[in-house]
Amino acid sequence: MKNYVIGLDYGSDSVRAVLIDTENGQELASDVCHYKRWKNKQYCNPSINQFRQHPLDHIEGLESTIKNIVSASKVDPSLIKSICIDTTGSSPVPVTEDGTPLALTAEFAENPNAMMVLWKDHTAINEANEINELAATWGGEDFTKYEGGIYSSEWFWAKILHIAREDEAVKNAAYTWLEHCDLMTYLLIDDKDLKTFKRSRCAAGHKAMWHEDWNGLPPEEFLGKLHPYLAQLRGKLYDETYTSDLVAGTLNQEWATKLGLTTDTIIAVGTFDAHSGSVGAKIDEYALVRVMGTSTCDIIVSAKENVGSKTVKGICGQVDGSVIPDYIGLEAGQSAFGDVLAWFKDTLSWPLDNLVYNSTILSEEQKAQLKEEVESNFIKTLTEQAEAIPLSESIPTALDWVNGRRTPDANQGLKSAMTNLSLGTKAPHIFKALINSICFGSKKIVDRFEEEGVRIDSVIGIGGVARKSPFIMQTLANVLNKPIKVCASDQAPALGAAIYAAVAAGIYPNVIEAAKKMGSDFESEYFPQEDKIEKYQELMDSYSELAQFIENQIEKKSLVTIE
Ligand SMILES: Nc1ncnc2c1ncn2[C@@H]1O[C@H](COP(=O)(O)OP(=O)(O)O)[C@@H](O)[C@H]1O
Ligand SMILES: O=C(CO)[C@@H](O)[C@@H](O)COP(=O)(O)O
Missing domain, CATH: 3.30.420.40 (ATPase, nucleotide binding domain)
Structure with missing residues (x-):
């Protein structure tokens, strides 16, 4: 039955x-x-x-x-x-x-x-x-x-x-x-x-x-x-x-x-x-499952004997049975992932929301049609244009901390920042920089797990971004230098x-x-592209430098505020 x-x-x-x-x-x-x-x-x-x-x-x-x-x-x-x-x-x-x-x-x-x-x-x-x-x-x-x-x-x-x-x-x-x-x-x-x-x-x-x-x-x-x-x-x-x-x-x-x-x-x-x-x-031992939506959650399961009494620093916990009973579930994540891009879309939408959709020249029906067309093409067009920018071209360095940092080492007081802007920087350049930033934030998490002795043999992506954005998934495979399978x-x-x-x-x-x-x-499965890995490593170094600088500045400022 x-x-x-x-x-x-x-x-x-x-x-x-x-x-x-x-x-x-x-x-x-x-x-x-x-x-x-x-x-x-x-x-x-x-x-x-x-x-x-x-x-x-x-x-x-x-x-x-x-x-x-x-x-x-x-x-x-x-x-x-x-x-x-x-x-x-x-x-x-x-x-x-x-x-x-x-x-x-x-x-x-x-x-x-x-x-x-x-x-x-x-x-x-x-x-x-x-x-x-x-x-x-x-x-x-x-x-x-x-x-x-x-x-x-x-x-x-x-x-x-x-x-x-x-x-x-x-x-x-x-x-x-x-x-x-x-x-x-x-x-x-x-x-x-x-x-x-x-x-x-x-x-x-x-x-x-x-x-x-x-x-x-x-x-x-x-x-x-x-x-x-x-x-x-x-x-x-x-x-x-x-x-x-x-x-x-x-x-x-x-x-x-x-x-x-x-x-x-x-x-x-x-x-x-x-x-x-x-x-x-179908998570398995040594697989990292990344739930990529508004935020990310990164989940690993490990046999109890492999974890023993070890505590993994800077993550969101290790809990007996939180994923599979009798296995330790380890969780990390980013407080904003898709939300970083949603924030940028929202910011760029200001003239549309305040001027175009309020305009008296357009009828209500025209406004509704326009809104629908813009909505369905917004991220798509930005993605296409960002993808077309060659890696050799200068783009900003951005941080993914618009909603603070969940891991490694939770600090929700951190804020995002961007450097390397010029008169030549256009919206797709910034969008590409933001995509890089969310992938670099992901790499920091993978690095932390590995530094702490947690083995990762494979990466599985689930969630809205994993299925909807091949460009982000390819960038992530290059940044992590690991293949990523996407759940159907x-x-x-x-x-x-x-x-x-x-x-x-x-x-x-x-x-x-x-x-x-x-x-x-x-x-589907995304594989790292050999010819791009080194360039992404260079960009990652700039991300790490900016991250360190901003974290130091915010820390100094909060010390001053406490005094
Ligand atoms: N094609 C896309 N490219 C980049 N980001 C996208 C795309 N489609 C959706 N997103 C982002 O994915 C997030 C929604 O993810 P989803 O997994 O559907 O929801 P939730 O996180 O609520 O479970 C939003 O932040 C949205 O901006
Ligand atoms: O933090 C957790 C789970 O621990 C998630 O619920 C949180 O990131 C929200 O996930 P979504 O972005 O809605 O998929």
Whole structure:
């Protein structure tokens, strides 16, 4: 008898759902829902790096995407055995004692501090610095040691500490906090006991300093030195965590009715998008999977005996079972990748948005047509012209730090910079420089893994940029001087979630076996071009010099500010 499973992938801008045949991983239906309020830029303030999302965006997306795939596939709902949800992270949400997101209560419906704090929100830089300072000086265990030795403002405790200080009302009303992947899983299950609810190992280990060595989260004694609220919160969180091959519960009646599914549907433990994407791309030992979208996440799995007691410096954590149960999952990444190019596109669009699309000469219909044409050709034309610039021609040197630096060595206070501009520098030159910068930032990560003794034999690309930009992928292969395979599925994270769901439902004995049968194949491979490698090495040296200079300057400036 056929069995089907659903994988749900909450990205930064939209949620994607896939309905998968467990026998062969075939996708029977897929659907996407863009977050309505987020699209209208509600609750965000990019000038202070504040990025919040309203839970209604996520709940509406849950309902519409699953309903759409169930009806499009025409599969009998009783054959849909399980669902697993992956989301971005660390993206924590404050909730009441009964697990209701604060923003769904009347008092907090419009308060951004009561909403989900998206991974790329960097309002908690000071709080992350404080956590690092305390971890290094308090005299006890350094709880950052399995998280690369540096706690980031993108993560759980820094974000909660920031909100607790900034918003007394939210602090008082937030009984506890849930990572986004846990919240969406909790919403669907029947058992509503928050104390025994199975939280994600992946989220807890990579972002909340959870580790078996100290029996879970950092102790109250440590957290209390940051804020009494954090010490209190510790007791309302969790001690145990669970991998995503396990069952979190079964679908509750309310959501079974809404979605047209049965209450026998199993809901697996939640996880992060990059980690499930790696499973969808059939990650193996010594392979580096790069999820290349708005940001990058770089994932490696390693046998426990290969890692031993070694801690890898400057990455986003090494967690037992965060990707494949019983293997150590190592994560690194760039805070902006596609977003660097999106920023440039946005900047160049100023005259269009402010003058052309406001013009009284054009009718509304003409404006809409023009907008559509510009939109579909913008990145395409820039890419073509940037690619045509020979490597011998002078182009700027740029840094990829428009949203700070995630790895190596998290420092979200860093900013981007550009040198070598001249009167001859045109938009495609800058675009090419930005593409170089994101590839050089990637090389720094690969170099760090290798310097720390983590072996990388192959590179696999997944995500929007990997599939849509052959020019970026070729540049990356040249910069890394390694071949890169591109995963054929454009829904690798959702497919990975479906694979976890299949194991949770008992259809496969483990994630490795399930991924062999259900994981995506590759659609292309990029090889380094011998004649270009040396030139890219030269350009990389200029990037490294500029990076060092800017980092020193920013450090000096922050020392002056503190005085
Ligand atoms: N052809 C392209 N060339 C370069 N960047 C692109 C291209 N197409 C999309 N992008 C970038 O990819 C990012 C979106 O990646 P995607 O994987 O689709 O989403 P997400 O990161 O939300 O999961 C955006 O930053 C966008 O600017
Ligand atoms: O940081 C993580 C996972 O640890 C990601 O969720 C985050 O980079 C967001 O990924 P996307 O750019 O939305 O693919």
